[in-house]
Amino acid sequence: MSIAWSRIAIYTVLVAVALLYLMPIYVLLVTGLKSFREVGLEEMWDLPSGLHFDSFRQAFRALDSNLANSFRMVIPATIISCLLGSINGYVLTKWRFRGSDVLFFFLLFGMFIPYQSILIPLVKTLQALHVYGSLWGLVVTHVIYGIPITTLIFRNYYTNIPTELVEAARIDGASIFGIYRRILFPLSLPGFVVVAIWQFTSIWNDFLFAATVTSNPTIQPVTVALNNLAGSFIVEWNVQMAGALIAAIPTLVIYVFLGRFFIRGLMAGAMRS
Amino acid sequence: MNEAGAANSVKTRRPLLRLPRPLLRLHNIVSDRVLAVGLIVPSVVAVLVFVYGFIGWSALVSVSQWDTVRPDYTFVGFDNFRNLFHNFRFLIDIRNTVVFTVFFVGACLVIGFVLASLLDRQIKGEGIFRSIYLFPMAVSFIVTGVAWRWLLAPRAGVNLLAEKLGPGNLDYGWYTDPTVVFIHPGSRFGEALHSLGLGFLADANFGIPLALFSVVIAATWQMSGFVMVLYLAGLRAIPEELKEAARADGANELQVLRRISLPLLRPVTLSAMIILGHQSLKIFDLVVSMTQRGPGFATDVPALFMFETTFQGNHFARGAAISIVMLLSVSVLVIPYLYWSLRKEARL
Numbered sequence: 001m002s003i004a005w006s007r008i009a010i011y012t013v014l015v016a017v018a019l020l021y022l023m024p025i026y027v028l029l030v031t032g033l034k035s036f037r038e039v040g041l042e043e044m045w046d047l048p049s050g051l052h053f054d055s056f057r058q059a060f061r062a063l064d065s066n067l068a069n070s071f072r073m074v075i076p077a078t079i080i081s082c083l084l085g086s087i088n089g090y091v092l093t094k095w096r097f098r099g100s101d102v103l104f105f106f107l108l109f110g111m112f113i114p115y116q117s118i119l120i121p122l123v124k125t126l127q128a129l130h131v132y133g134s135l136w137g138l139v140v141t142h143v144i145y146g147i148p149i150t151t152l153i154f155r156n157y158y159t160n161i162p163t164e165l166v167e168a169a170r171i172d173g174a175s176i177f178g179i180y181r182r183i184l185f186p187l188s189l190p191g192f193v194v195v196a197i198w199q200f201t202s203i204w205n206d207f208l209f210a211a212t213v214t215s216n217p218t219i220q221p222v223t224v225a226l227n228n229l230a231g232s233f234i235v236e237w238n239v240q241m242a243g244a245l246i247a248a249i250p251t252l253v254i255y256v257f258l259g260r261f262f263i264r265g266l267m268a269g270a271m272r273s
Numbered sequence: 274m275n276e277a278g279a280a281n282s283v284k285t286r287r288p289l290l291r292l293p294r295p296l297l298r299l300h301n302i303v304s305d306r307v308l309a310v311g312l313i314v315p316s317v318v319a320v321l322v323f324v325y326g327f328i329g330w331s332a333l334v335s336v337s338q339w340d341t342v343r344p345d346y347t348f349v350g351f352d353n354f355r356n357l358f359h360n361f362r363f364l365i366d367i368r369n370t371v372v373f374t375v376f377f378v379g380a381c382l383v384i385g386f387v388l389a390s391l392l393d394r395q396i397k398g399e400g401i402f403r404s405i406y407l408f409p410m411a412v413s414f415i416v417t418g419v420a421w422r423w424l425l426a427p428r429a430g431v432n433l434l435a436e437k438l439g440p441g442n443l444d445y446g447w448y449t450d451p452t453v454v455f456i457h458p459g460s461r462f463g464e465a466l467h468s469l470g471l472g473f474l475a476d477a478n479f480g481i482p483l484a485l486f487s488v489v490i491a492a493t494w495q496m497s498g499f500v501m502v503l504y505l506a507g508l509r510a511i512p513e514e515l516k517e518a519a520r521a522d523g524a525n526e527l528q529v530l531r532r533i534s535l536p537l538l539r540p541v542t543l544s545a546m547i548i549l550g551h552q553s554l555k556i557f558d559l560v561v562s563m564t565q566r567g568p569g570f571a572t573d574v575p576a577l578f579m580f581e582t583t584f585q586g587n588h589f590a591r592g593a594a595i596s597i598v599m600l601l602s603v604s605v606l607v608i609p610y611l612y613w614s615l616r617k618e619a620r621l
Binding site: 010011013014017018021022023024027028031041042044045084087088090091092095097101103104105106107108109110112113114115116117118119120121122124125144145147148151170175176177181201204205206207208211212223226227230231237240241243244245247248251252254255256259262263266267269270271272 | 292305306308309310312313315316317319320323324325326327328330331334344384388391392394396402404405406407408409410411412413414415416417418419420421422423424426428429430433434437494498499502503506541544545548551554555557558561562575576579580583584589592593595596597599600603607608610611612614615619
């Protein structure tokens with residue numbers, strides 16, 4: 001009997017916490033779905049009278065070009081990050097050389113630094129290279145500062161592919177490229193998925209680089225545009241809420257369908273895998 | 274299938290990736306070992322320049338007198354740092370960072386651990402619960418900030434929800450509350466803090482800004498699921514026989530948790546503390562979108578000060594000095610951790 005009660009208590013706590021965690025999404029959703037007549041702050045928690053998409057339409061109109069910018073930045077940056085990470089991970093596990101562990105340590109440190117400490121030189125350098133304020137400037141930035149984490153994830157992944165396989169191929173005369181192409185790469189799909197999801201999510205969600213490198217509103221990614229939208233006193237709050245949800249949808253969709261790969265990225269980032 | 278056979282069967286497959294022929298012939302001329310190094314050179318150079326080179330450059334700016342739009346690298350020694358530690362806003366920022374780190378990391382550890390240990394009891398729908406607790410990790414801090422700014426808005430949000438659910442309107446100011454609490458070191462609460470090793474929070478000159486707790490709540494909402502995942506993985510790695518043996522010796526569940534699970538989870542706790550701690554030292558996005566500086570700088574942080582003073586005020590040298598202080602504080606936390614993690618890995 002007491003065991004049954006303790007089970008009920010556990011489930012009650014779990015459900016209560018789950019509701020608490022979903023609360024912000026509830027508010028974002030119901031506010032976004034209300035008509036403009038029923039969005040008073042006093043009705044914040046009430047359900048909408050029907051499904052009204054006016055707020056979403058208006059938020060989308062305000063953010064659509066920025067959403068496009070985010071995609072145009074995230075997709076190339078993610079692809080290049082994956083390739084670089086994969087090559088680095090391959091070399092650091094299957095072609096280790098003297099000092100490769102020390103090198104790895106210095107690579108990894110780059111993942112933890114506060115980016116404020118490189119921001120001024122970054123801006124000056126991008127300006128000198130004439131990519132400041134462009135999406136390509138942001139792509140380059142994200143690719144470079146993504147090297148540590150992508151290398152780390154691929155290195156962990158390739159560690160689990162038996163080195164004997166590589167040795168055998170070398171004895172058979174396969175070259176460094178041949179081994180990558182015929183052995184490592186075909187086995188790399190899960191690694192690529194983890195890295196791609198990780199990079200997509202963190203680049204999409206980035207604000208600091210986006211806000212520093214792009215001052216022109218027409219090329220700003222969605223996080224910066226959303227922050228401007230939410231900081232504006234003339235934009236109704238239901239439009240802000242709808243905008244926040246729109247900005248969150250791409251990464252949330254990925255999370256819902258590929259959450260278990262997302263978790264593997266998280267664990268790697270904490271150096272626990 | 275033996276290993277050579279496995280390699281052979283892979284070799285005969287059509288390659289997924291096509292590489293240009295000259296690249297493939299390259300290894301006849303240069304040894305593969307040299308090529309291997311060559312392959313990571315681009316990444317190494319990029320990190321060398323963009324991480325280490327730029328840190329050096331920032332350090333150079335931080336000891337210069339560059340205080341306008343135009344760069345000026347005239348050396349002024351540590352003046353900028355000295356001024357910083359006499360700057361009212363920066364001192365408040367340091368206090369805020371300390372308070373934020375203590376409460377944010379503490380809350381995440383407790384909530385993450387409780388959720389993980391509850392989920393580790395053959396829960397039906399564990400996957401669904403886990404997904405719900407973790408999903409905030411997938412959204413941007415900007416989204417979190419926008420949502421929580423309205424949830425903790427004094428005239429709406431949680432205050433209003435309390436009224437609707439019964440207890441009555443909380444009438445609490447949340448992030449608009451300018452109150453700074455000073456805890457007397459001799460008071461009962463001050464002594465309790467002291468015994469927890471948090472005595473500095475009860476320093477007579479060290480106030481705790483209440484508005485900051487709104488940011489702590491939003492950040493904890495976003496990050497506690499991450500700690501849960503770490504602890505859950507840690508708990509699953511503890512051999513069941515160990516716990517069984519303790520139970521056979523008459524230990525109850527709480528004792529099993531305290532005497533077996535918790536000590537074995539110490540490395541997980543350390544990881545979580547380092548990761549969350551270093552994040553709270555550089556927190557920026559959430560504050561920008563949720564509260565900005567707050568009443569009387571109650572929610573201001575070094576990253577926000579750095580951003581404003583550098584890119585809005587053009588005080589580049591001061592901005593660089595702030596960033597170097599941030600870097601040093603993160604390094605103190607992260608470098609030993611990285612060293613420890615990689616050494617542990619090497620020993621395996």
